[in-house]
Amino acid sequence: MEFSENLLIAAAQPGARSPAWVMTLFALGMLATYVGVAVDSFHKTVAALTGAVVLVPLALVLGVLPDYDATYEILSHDLNIFGVIIGTGILVDVTGRSGLFHFLSILIVKATGGRASALYFAICTLTFLFVAVLTIVPAMLILSSLVLVICRKLAYPPKPFLLSVAICANSGAVVTFASGLPNIMIGTQAGIPYVHFLMVAAPYALISFLIALAGLRFAFRRSLPWTQSDTQQAELKSRIERFDAWALVEDRGVLVRSAVILALTVVGFALAQPLGVGMDFIAIAGGTAALLFAGKTIEDSIAKVNWTIILFFLGLFLIIGCVKATGALNLLAEQVVALSGGSTGLLVALLTGFSAVASAIIDNIPVAATLIPVVDQIGAGGVAVEPLWWGTILGCNLGGNGTPIGSISCVIALYTLKKEAQQSVSWGEFIRLGGTIMVVQIAGAIAYLLALNAMGWIPRLPG
Template sequence: MLLSAETSNSFEPAWVPMAVLGAIMVATYLVIAFEKFHKSVTAILGAMAAVIAALAFGLFGKTGYPVIHEILGHDLNILGVIIGTSILVDTVGRSGLFQFIAIRVVKMTMGEPKRLFLFVCILTWLFVSLLTLAPGSLLMASLVLVICKTLGYHPKPYLIAVAIVANSAALTTFSSGIATLMIGTSAQIPYVHFFIGSTPLAIATGAVAFFVLVKLYGKKLLADAAAAGDPAELKTKVAGFDEWALVKDRRIFWRSAIVLLLTVVGFATAQMIGVGLDFIAMSGGMMALLFCAGDPEQAIKKVKWSVILFFVGLFVIVGSVKATGLLEITADALVSIGGGQTWLLVIVLGIFVMLASGFVDNIPVTATMLPILDKISSENPALAEPLYWTLVGAANLGGNGTPIGSVAAVVALHALEAERGEKVGWGEFMKAGMLILAIQAVMVIGYVLLMHSFGWFPDLPKYAGR
């Protein structure tokens, strides 16, 4: 979200455009948080207001309106990854591959509730890591409802687990979540470096979420199992699940597995072969359409176009606000608050981003923080690693605090309401979510400070040598 050198705040007094554009951004985020309108519509309307204000104040210099195209051009790779992975996941999903994996894993549990709960968490972690946050959460929510209905279990604890563990899984790779994709792209973190830096945190925070949830819902899980009937009968029922039942064509099944594997390998080697993740994602999507009997029209319809529009709006808003100089002032203020102390900056950034992500949505919070961190890191490269890795952990896990804080929570809780007409209130969700978030906040801050102090984080090439 860089702007050309011609764009600057030459309006006098300078605080006026800062105040107006800042108010537009905050108002947009608040409307998104309170869900008064669809968030994509809100983002586009906010972007239109920001552009009108920026043009009125002359913030885009002599270039004028075409600066908007420049702003969007810097982030086209993010949109390419979203489009490509959406096509890939939809096409490969039709082969029955993901359902096959899920049923095979469930059979290993033999219907024992705590073991099933563990495997739901593991599957969530696996699917979100490979398929990204929204498709992985949606797939797991659907599978949980089917499994629980068959076994006679209440799906609420399992769906809450999906909602919370998915956010840890989104930390695993560069492309596992939208926030990680944005951060990795902005900081130019190689895919393998991202995996090395964030996977230990993803596993540790996911494990904490599992143990806390088992402690909170353990009695309910056992009570459901007792009410479901004879354990021997239950084991027989689970053993009778046929993992091949949803696989219509085994040739397409194996082709889908190969295409998915090649795409994951492509993500890991993209930098070495000199291409972007958007190229790999689009290649994976096209291979799936060519070799896995995909329906192009259907697959393209499944692309999250509302998410694309949401991003377009956010990029324009943040780019317009950046032209006022407000984000630079915010960056300087953040450094001042930290007093130049890395540990204090990490704590302040981590807590702020986690709380903001829980109530606003981690995507706009991340979009706003990236240019701020870029300025701080450009002026003080030693701060780049701890601040960016703090943002990775805080932005993804912050959504655990509230039922609207992440895509995974919205998907899982909506599935419960649609299937059983049962809502999970803010109080009930936050009882588990806020406790887990508090523990994870300490883990993120401690992990970043430990890794940074020992120099264990991979270098960020963008800021190396400055």
């Protein structure tokens, strides 16, 4: 099988690789960190930082990292994430103080009549659209604040809403080139045009959203009052009539300026790629504009940035960088290639499934970074590489639904739920919900890509 041999030869070109016992040691260190993250009595940020403090010196002693400066190289690949979190954190806080989110929440409540079913589907749809336009981090920060305001006003439990927002967000992240960080990484490396995302990724993003919506509606069938009697609706209507959208608006001029800055930031995210700037620059620019034109308590707004999540990802990225430096992630990816046996269909299934499972366990950014050179090598072996790129994109994004730390949307939602509502979600509970939805979405993604490829509907890459 010449094709199969070429495929395996192309994939089997790793760089320096540590001995098997070193890869195993670091993999166990990462696993121990995830156990610490999963234990409710041990703060996940402390777990991530502890893992980094242990693995970085170990990597230096064992020669996995050439020197300490290599840790800065690891973090340099993810600085854009920190910039987006900081910039949007400031923007969201300043905008929230203007009363804009409260104003919007009351409009949504009044438009749906406050009915749990209508409100739930409106928020999930808004999540899908917000993430597609805003990208996942700023959209999640805004929507988390919005959901909390609405739930407090109507005395609805925030847990079903926040978990649904987190899971639906990962479908929205598939829509465009700029919606998710794996899209940007893979799209840039593969040279995928912006319009190809609208042709290939966006249709399945909608399908995966509908799958998520159906699964979530079933899972939360007893958690919300989906069917409300005439008496309950009359009581809701009476309560909503007393809501004042302007109640928390101290200065309408500040609200208008906040809304304009937020809208311009959204446009900036959409135009970041054509403008040749990063999402982090747009986020920082939006946050700075908010402080300059709408911020009154500047130091307090900066302090409200979610530093806990930033430190969590700081530790996590260092751990993953050390494990990746041992060659363990490349070795796993190569095994997926070897298992394909030369079948394009099986290779698409394996890469999509592997990227999803790995993203759920590790985080989609390092998984995408690891698979990019592997898919490049596979393409050099004579296989049509386009369906493999799309499988990796769909797997990395939708795999985030598998675990509480699989995507930043899940991390933000669960952190908000714990901090603001004092409610925790165990790993088992989340995996039963998000993991089940992920399996159905990934199975659908594989079938979707194979069907498109068989019909010749996946556009070839330029050049």
